[in-house]
Amino acid sequence: MDNGHEFQSKFHWHVTDLGMIHIYIAPACPRLNGKVERSHLTDQREFYQLLDYKGDVDLSKKLKQWEDYYNFYRPHSAHAGKSPYEKLRQTMLS
Numbered sequence: 001m002d003n004g005h006e007f008q009s010k011f012h013w014h015v016t017d018l019g020m021i022h023i024y025i026a027p028a029c030p031r032l033n034g035k036v037e038r039s040h041l042t043d044q045r046e047f048y049q050l051l052d053y054k055g056d057v058d059l060s061k062k063l064k065q066w067e068d069y070y071n072f073y074r075p076h077s078a079h080a081g082k083s084p085y086e087k088l089r090q091t092m093l094s
Helices: 009-017 030-046 056-072 084-093
Strands: none
Touching (some): 056 084
8 A cells, every 4th residue: 555644544543443454565666556656757747847836726726637638638658549538438339
């Protein structure tokens, strides 16, 4: 599991109460969490590094725009140049 702040104490105790073992992985370890780490790298290079915003509302708006672009329009090499949406549609129509 990723070590982000959203996975801290409440989550840990919730899964423990359910009888599961919660183990934190080493930070920035592609071998253990490759897809998430790759996503973070893309977000950093193509969104955050280029970002200019004027507050939380503006940031939320720009983040929504980025997510829409990333999922519906941005070509992904993992999908042979298709966006995740295009790949999903292709899979569903096959």
